[in-house]
Amino acid sequence: MTQTYYPQGTCSTEIRFEVADGVLRKVEFTDGCDGNLTGIGRLVAGMKVEDVIAKLKGIPCEGRDTSCPDQLSRALEHWLSANK
Numbered sequence: 083m084t085q086t087y088y089p090q091g092t093c094s095t096e097i098r099f100e101v102a103d104g105v106l107r108k109v110e111f112t113d114g115c116d117g118n119l120t121g122i123g124r125l126v127a128g129m130k131v132e133d134v135i136a137k138l139k140g141i142p143c144e145g146r147d148t149s150c151p152d153q154l155s156r157a158l159e160h161w162l163s164a165n166k
Contacts, residue, residue, distance in 0.1 A: 096113070105129065
């Protein structure tokens with residue numbers, strides 16, 4: 083089932099993702115830097131949710147305390163806490 087998360091403080095306006103058996107299967111961003119975000123989505127597909135969070139959490143962007151990758155980690159943290 084596709085999950086939707088609305089990031090805060092970034093250029094992207096929506097993150098859609100699918101998780102199966104604790105593994106991130108698909109990630110799509112709306113708006114933001116298309117090439118970079120498509121690349122991130124492809125790189126993290128097939129990884130365990132916890133591993134994606136560990137790699138992306140806390141990455142800043144242009145002087146902000148967050149970024150699109152950080153917002154993906156937050157989306158996955160919300161998913162993880164709701165699905166334990």
